[in-house]
Amino acid sequence: MKKIAAIAAAGALALALAGCSGTEAQDAQEQPQAAPAEQSAAPQQEAPAKEEPKAEALNLDGTWKSIDNESDDAWQEAVIEGDAITINWVSDGGDTKSLYWAGTVDPTDGKTVEDVFAWDSANDTDQTSKALLASGDETKAFTYEDGQISYEASAMGTTKTVRLERVS
Structure with a gap:
């Protein structure tokens, strides 16, 4: 019984260590994805900063x-x-x-x-x-x-x- 408990503890430890040694790409995939509304809101906030305001048309009247x-x-x-x-x-x-x-x-x-x-x-x-x-x-x-x-x-x-x- 002690042997089974030791093997189970070693397996759990191995799984815990394997989970901590993942790559950044794996970490990014495992991160919870933002809701679609949050994803579309970020680019819309940046777009006005990139666009230059259009100049007013010349009207001499x-x-x-x-x-x-x-x-x-x-x-x-x-x-x-x-x-x-x-x-x-x-x-x-x-x-x-x-x-x-x-x-x-x-x-x-x-x-x-x-x-x-x-x-x-x-x-x-x-x-x-x-x-x-x-x-x-x-x-x-x-x-x-x-x-x-x-x-x-x-x-x-x-x-x-x-x-x-x-x-x-």
């Missing part, structure tokens, strides 16, 4: 006002609607508006607010030929960059770069 004015009482204001831009000289605190430019805007398809976008606007001479303070240029170069539209404006022999920011 709206009202833009010059930011580098020499007076609080006078500025330039542009209104862009679709493929048309109208720019006015504004004075008397906004009570007086005189046409400076009426022209075209190129499509912004595929552009984002982070892009630099430039276009040559063709003058709508039906409008500007009748306006005393309007530009007589056939085309005018415009650039959108960092939330601003810029162009050169000339009056009375002086040329200045005008920078506009959207107000609405």
Whole structure:
């Protein structure tokens, strides 16, 4: 009887030692598997960190006002609607508006607010030929960059770069 008990104890000891000497791969297989909900939750939490946010599409429609004015009482204001831009000289605190430019805007398809976008606007001479303070240029170069539209404006022999920011 003592021999049977000794053999049983030795067998149990051998099994215990064999169980402790398994490989990491065996250990990983023996670990309880996470529930399917737990498995799918971990990758979803990591995915946003890997994805970069998509840049907002560029849409120039709206009202833009010059930011580098020499007076609080006078500025330039542009209104862009679709493929048309109208720019006015504004004075008397906004009570007086005189046409400076009426022209075209190129499509912004595929552009984002982070892009630099430039276009040559063709003058709508039906409008500007009748306006005393309007530009007589056939085309005018415009650039959108960092939330601003810029162009050169000339009056009375002086040329200045005008920078506009959207107000609405």
